[in-house]
Amino acid sequence: MAIKSIADLDLFNKRVFCRFDFNVPLDGNGAIKDDTRIVRALPTIRYAIEKGARLILCSHLGRPKGTVKPELSLKPVAARLSQLLGQNVSFVSDCVGPEVLLVVNNLHSGEMVLLENVRFHSEETKNDPNFSAQLAELADVYINDAFGTAHRAHCSTVGIAELLKEKGAGLLMKEELENLEKAFANPRKPVVGIIGGAKVSDKISVLKNILTKMDMVLIGGGMANTFLKAEGLEVGISLVENDMIAIAKEIMEIASARKCDFCLPKDVIVALGMDNGVESKVTSVDKIGLKEMALDIGPVTTREFSGRIQKAGTIIWNGPMGVFEQAAFKKGTMEIAKAVAASKAFSVVGGGDSVRAVIQAGVSEKISYISTGGGAFMEFLEGKALPGVVALES
Numbered sequence: 001m002a003i004k005s006i007a008d009l010d011l012f013n014k015r016v017f018c019r020f021d022f023n024v025p026l027d028g029n030g031a032i033k034d035d036t037r038i039v040r041a042l043p044t045i046r047y048a049i050e051k052g053a054r055l056i057l058c059s060h061l062g063r064p065k066g067t068v069k070p071e072l073s074l075k076p077v078a079a080r081l082s083q084l085l086g087q088n089v090s091f092v093s094d095c096v097g098p099e100v101l102l103v104v105n106n107l108h109s110g111e112m113v114l115l116e117n118v119r120f121h122s123e124e125t126k127n128d129p130n131f132s133a134q135l136a137e138l139a140d141v142y143i144n145d146a147f148g149t150a151h152r153a154h155c156s157t158v159g160i161a162e163l164l165k166e167k168g169a170g171l172l173m174k175e176e177l178e179n180l181e182k183a184f185a186n187p188r189k190p191v192v193g194i195i196g197g198a199k200v201s202d203k204i205s206v207l208k209n210i211l212t213k214m215d216m217v218l219i220g221g222g223m224a225n226t227f228l229k230a231e232g233l234e235v236g237i238s239l240v241e242n243d244m245i246a247i248a249k250e251i252m253e254i255a256s257a258r259k260c261d262f263c264l265p266k267d268v269i270v271a272l273g274m275d276n277g278v279e280s281k282v283t284s285v286d287k288i289g290l291k292e293m294a295l296d297i298g299p300v301t302t303r304e305f306s307g308r309i310q311k312a313g314t315i316i317w318n319g320p321m322g323v324f325e326q327a328a329f330k331k332g333t334m335e336i337a338k339a340v341a342a343s344k345a346f347s348v349v350g351g352g353d354s355v356r357a358v359i360q361a362g363v364s365e366k367i368s369y370i371s372t373g374g375g376a377f378m379e380f381l382e383g384k385a386l387p388g389v390v391a392l393e394s
């Protein structure tokens, strides 16, 4: 069903409730360590203000679990927003109730207020109908711009949306949905999935779903070890999930039946441990020693994967190729990031570590789209409908 965009709605003089993802990292003293999420909300805020909305900004921060935790107050976000917008963003110390309603009703066209952390109320994460009704009472129009929380059926992402007729996606949400659709609904072929990270168990549903949509899947990271073991290879003391070997075999059988080219590393970087400064070497995957750990993809694999990436029409990447946090084991991930950036394919990268990796490799500008959704991006890759998106359908 169709989802309206904020640009399709009349905002003038309306009380517009906008759900954002201002879940930013703070240091112990309330200073914002990384304001990327705030910056990415600015286009929607500016647009709504320009159109004369009376804007109500709502978000969660951290996991206060239904109690008021001053260290998780959104107050510092109001200050940063005021700085970035060059306009006063007032702050109210709750998100529902008569005082909040009064502040909201007194807003003039083009003014805005940030509500306190919506998760200070335990009802929020339970999608409690009464709490949703209290939030809905504040507004005439509902906008969701928080793709990062779209996989959660909470009051501020689902309950309120079901109560307000005038609703739509913010500019960032719209951008996320359009880019994911471009990569999944009608992608340029061949479609190459790059899946890495620690464990198969975390990504079984992702792997099973993408095999049905992709022409090729390149596997790296710790999870490759479980697949290698499922192929009968010895992987020493590498991170391996013995209880996932049957699933790994099943995934490879599905890939083969679907004619999806499922590529495992041919060589790896091994070491006797993971500590910084430990001696490492390149080895073929059939020669991993009993006391060795595979901690990155090797140069032959990197070359082979890069060649395939170069020929891709569409690329979807989640999960690093190795323990990229350590200098000795980051090369594979960095080289793959550069290969994705150099490719002419439409490329989408999502998930915290993969996004960090492309930034670390200095190539984030050359990726077609970097998703802002961690959990939501993963659930999208699993093929699940996102409740926060479904609730916007009119």
Ligand code: AMP
Residues within 6 Å of the ligand: 196, 197, 198, 199, 202, 220, 221, 222, 223, 239, 294, 295, 296, 318, 319, 320, 321, 322, 323, 324, 325, 351, 353
């Ligand atoms: P994930 O959150 O599942 O994407 O996993 C990311 C983590 O996987 C990172 O912290 C990496 O250090 C880790 N990782 C990647 N490759 C390996 C490996 N070969 N052995 C152990 N951990 C790995």
